[in-house]
Amino acid sequence: MAQKPSIPKGTRDFGPQQMAARNYIFDTVRSVFRSFGYSQIETPAMENLSTLLGKYGDEGDKLLYRILNSGDAFADVDFGKPLASQVCEKGLRYDLTVPFARFVVQHQGEISFPFKRFQIQPVWRADRPQKGRYREFYQCDVDAIGSDSLLCELELVQIVERVFGLLGIRVCTKINNRKVLTGLAQVCGFPDRVVDITVAIDKLDKIGLDAVVEELLSKGLTPSAVDVLRPVLLLEGSFEQKLSAMRKLMAGSEEGLRGLAEMEELFGLIRSAGVQMPCEMDLSLARGLNYYTGAIFEVKALDWQIGSICGGGRYDNLTGIFGLPGMSGVGISFGADRIFDVLEGLGKFPSGLASGADVLFANMGRAELDYVLPVAAALRSAGVSVEIYPEPAKLKKQFDYCDRKGIRFLSICGESEAAAGVVQLKNLASGDQRSFGREDISGMVAFIAE
Amino acid sequence: MAQKPSIPKGTRDFGPQQMAARNYIFDTVRSVFRSFGYSQIETPAMENLSTLLGKYGDEGDKLLYRILNSGDAFADVDFGKPLASQVCEKGLRYDLTVPFARFVVQHQGEISFPFKRFQIQPVWRADRPQKGRYREFYQCDVDAIGSDSLLCELELVQIVERVFGLLGIRVCTKINNRKVLTGLAQVCGFPDRVVDITVAIDKLDKIGLDAVVEELLSKGLTPSAVDVLRPVLLLEGSFEQKLSAMRKLMAGSEEGLRGLAEMEELFGLIRSAGVQMPCEMDLSLARGLNYYTGAIFEVKALDWQIGSICGGGRYDNLTGIFGLPGMSGVGISFGADRIFDVLEGLGKFPSGLASGADVLFANMGRAELDYVLPVAAALRSAGVSVEIYPEPAKLKKQFDYCDRKGIRFLSICGESEAAAGVVQLKNLASGDQRSFGREDISGMVAFIAE
Numbered sequence: 041m042a043q044k045p046s047i048p049k050g051t052r053d054f055g056p057q058q059m060a061a062r063n064y065i066f067d068t069v070r071s072v073f074r075s076f077g078y079s080q081i082e083t084p085a086m087e088n089l090s091t092l093l094g095k096y097g098d099e100g101d102k103l104l105y106r107i108l109n110s111g112d113a114f115a116d117v118d119f120g121k122p123l124a125s126q127v128c129e130k131g132l133r134y135d136l137t138v139p140f141a142r143f144v145v146q147h148q149g150e151i152s153f154p155f156k157r158f159q160i161q162p163v164w165r166a167d168r169p170q171k172g173r174y175r176e177f178y179q180c181d182v183d184a185i186g187s188d189s190l191l192c193e194l195e196l197v198q199i200v201e202r203v204f205g206l207l208g209i210r211v212c213t214k215i216n217n218r219k220v221l222t223g224l225a226q227v228c229g230f231p232d233r234v235v236d237i238t239v240a241i242d243k244l245d246k247i248g249l250d251a252v253v254e255e256l257l258s259k260g261l262t263p264s265a266v267d268v269l270r271p272v273l274l275l276e277g278s279f280e281q282k283l284s285a286m287r288k289l290m291a292g293s294e295e296g297l298r299g300l301a302e303m304e305e306l307f308g309l310i311r312s313a314g315v316q317m318p319c320e321m322d323l324s325l326a327r328g329l330n331y332y333t334g335a336i337f338e339v340k341a342l343d344w345q346i347g348s349i350c351g352g353g354r355y356d357n358l359t360g361i362f363g364l365p366g367m368s369g370v371g372i373s374f375g376a377d378r379i380f381d382v383l384e385g386l387g388k389f390p391s392g393l394a395s396g397a398d399v400l401f402a403n404m405g406r407a408e409l410d411y412v413l414p415v416a417a418a419l420r421s422a423g424v425s426v427e428i429y430p431e432p433a434k435l436k437k438q439f440d441y442c443d444r445k446g447i448r449f450l451s452i453c454g455e456s457e458a459a460a461g462v463v464q465l466k467n468l469a470s471g472d473q474r475s476f477g478r479e480d481i482s483g484m485v486a487f488i489a490e
Numbered sequence: 491m492a493q494k495p496s497i498p499k500g501t502r503d504f505g506p507q508q509m510a511a512r513n514y515i516f517d518t519v520r521s522v523f524r525s526f527g528y529s530q531i532e533t534p535a536m537e538n539l540s541t542l543l544g545k546y547g548d549e550g551d552k553l554l555y556r557i558l559n560s561g562d563a564f565a566d567v568d569f570g571k572p573l574a575s576q577v578c579e580k581g582l583r584y585d586l587t588v589p590f591a592r593f594v595v596q597h598q599g600e601i602s603f604p605f606k607r608f609q610i611q612p613v614w615r616a617d618r619p620q621k622g623r624y625r626e627f628y629q630c631d632v633d634a635i636g637s638d639s640l641l642c643e644l645e646l647v648q649i650v651e652r653v654f655g656l657l658g659i660r661v662c663t664k665i666n667n668r669k670v671l672t673g674l675a676q677v678c679g680f681p682d683r684v685v686d687i688t689v690a691i692d693k694l695d696k697i698g699l700d701a702v703v704e705e706l707l708s709k710g711l712t713p714s715a716v717d718v719l720r721p722v723l724l725l726e727g728s729f730e731q732k733l734s735a736m737r738k739l740m741a742g743s744e745e746g747l748r749g750l751a752e753m754e755e756l757f758g759l760i761r762s763a764g765v766q767m768p769c770e771m772d773l774s775l776a777r778g779l780n781y782y783t784g785a786i787f788e789v790k791a792l793d794w795q796i797g798s799i800c801g802g803g804r805y806d807n808l809t810g811i812f813g814l815p816g817m818s819g820v821g822i823s824f825g826a827d828r829i830f831d832v833l834e835g836l837g838k839f840p841s842g843l844a845s846g847a848d849v850l851f852a853n854m855g856r857a858e859l860d861y862v863l864p865v866a867a868a869l870r871s872a873g874v875s876v877e878i879y880p881e882p883a884k885l886k887k888q889f890d891y892c893d894r895k896g897i898r899f900l901s902i903c904g905e906s907e908a909a910a911g912v913v914q915l916k917n918l919a920s921g922d923q924r925s926f927g928r929e930d931i932s933g934m935v936a937f938i939a940e
Binding site for chain 1: 494495496497498501502503504505506509510513524525526527529530531532533534535536537538541552553555556557558560561563564569573574577578579580582592593595596597600601602604606607612614616625626634637639641642644645648652759762763764812813844846847850853859860863864866867870873874875876877878880881891894895897
């Protein structure tokens, strides 16, 4: 019985073209992560639900994919109680951060700290699928855990610069600090309103000063509190000028001043290291406010309209939930799907990414095969990728195959070539054709490498 | 509240050492697959259960991981009917073959045939975990679909030779043909007993001729049928001698003779292509008897006791279940976990796989950082991987970090180096230490590359 095949909503197949483009992104970030001394790890797709539940808020819990217990999952069910929690003990990874925290705690005896790890794996969320939002997508996370040195933050900024430099995407990195946001809430007298205040400030560009003031008042801030915040909304000038204005405002908050000192030190390190990518202080950055405790990062593409393509921050107690307190870490995550969209939108993918083998030997029949098989094998041993067309089909068909797969060289060795002991190689792009002695593998390799 | 963190039974974390070793295997097979013109694809971890169910037998259906529908999965349940099928529509990939068949049918309009693809992804099975058997493990599959040329079989044999040659594992490839097995069952008069006959023949080495005869009789074969099979059990000599004996025996079976002709042609191609790896005809090979229709392969390590480390075969109608008949394909699958065990057992992993960065700059304090940061950045741009120790810790501690991470060069730039404008680099293995002008990046790179 024939079934019409399909895949679950929000998931994707990646064919040869897309895989080549995606591998280009993954290979780039991987090589940069390694050049800074980060090591790769992988964790299982399935985690115990006890590891995942309660880590992403109520909304996140709902978006977890749960896996039915194997065997007869419903054998011992108490139908008076919620079923899902009785029949499912495992769930699919929702992000790479919680599994990383679990990994660090579980393997703390084997890990040498500071531990610099990266992880490139898919995650799953039962979110409503829409343009650019999938139920299965890859995350590329890089974290340093076990040191509170701001050199770790600098390294992440340098990684961002290098990755997007290699990919040819112009970006700006926005930097905020959770301690500064806490300080702001303190000095205006509403220390428990960090989120409301940050969310309102974030809208400044979109809705203007008056509307932001209105929103703050509507959230219950007093007019005098708003007056304290007003200089932040009007902040202008260089990094130093902003910093000095903020210092005055923050005089009453020890934590706020510490946040400003961290910002100043980080920007100093960025200058020292010769980072050319634009980096700016952005007090409206509220990303991941629930768990970040220090620096907050967000990276925007300058030439393509899209949300942030990379982001992260410092967390002081990620592993605390698993029983290992006092472990400070900082990390960022690269969004492979958005980076893909930017590269495609800007036409920045290198050409020929998905091209096939270097050479196709046409199939001229069984007798000629005996002649070309050892040549093909020798070329492969010399590092050339080689196909032999599987069937003695019409040359037009074999030629089309070359064309569709982007194979650059065609070799047609028929009876006369075999009799003469030669191998013809034709560069399909230039039309340049040369003849080599059958044993002259190095000559062929040189021609192909030209 | 602290939870004791763990992962589900039968799953694994891979730390930096294991990942480096696994990547060595994956990178090797990937490079070989590419050198033969195969393209990578990926399919989603979740497939519709309608795609998966009924493809792996009753036992396989039980081993599928089912994913609870999102939202309120139990809202519309009829408790008079089996629950699992009402609350789960998706399952985790059980192998890479069925998703590949689904992919080919779903995307047949975009694919140019013959389609040569490889796929390296994890699969999940709710099997009882035991030594060497996991609930999540990677498969590395390579298949050519859309051609029934035996050149495809040859290519797989060449791929096996090249992969294990690069990995340094001596192997033997055993080759059988489903048509020959069918022919055997036909000539002895029990055409529906292919499996029983093959399973019995397979035990020859272990239990001896008499016990095999006994087993065949106990399965209901007549003594005269067993007499027909006896020459197969006594088969000896060269490939040609075996072939000629089998030809005589098979005279009454068209399909059996076709199988022998295929074997002869494949072994001829193997000879023509100059394959050095031992390949032998093995009529007891029964692997995947349910779906293979032609060649059957199995690869055994010669110097390490373990099951087959690679295997596959030709299937004539894999995509038929999804509505695309007449699509012949052939493929093999490399078992990453067993290959890992063989490499580890034989001590064949290259040394230094998991080594860290090339250079560690010791952290001598904030002022010295300003001096080394641009040097570190310039070295990275020149392709050197560089770490800077994040904190100005005691040198002993920084040195230990180097040692644990296998970092080869240490640079200590203190006040005096900064004053003199030099950078010291010490090769920790040889003890060789040199001094470079701070701008002499190419000198440093050359020293590190030595």
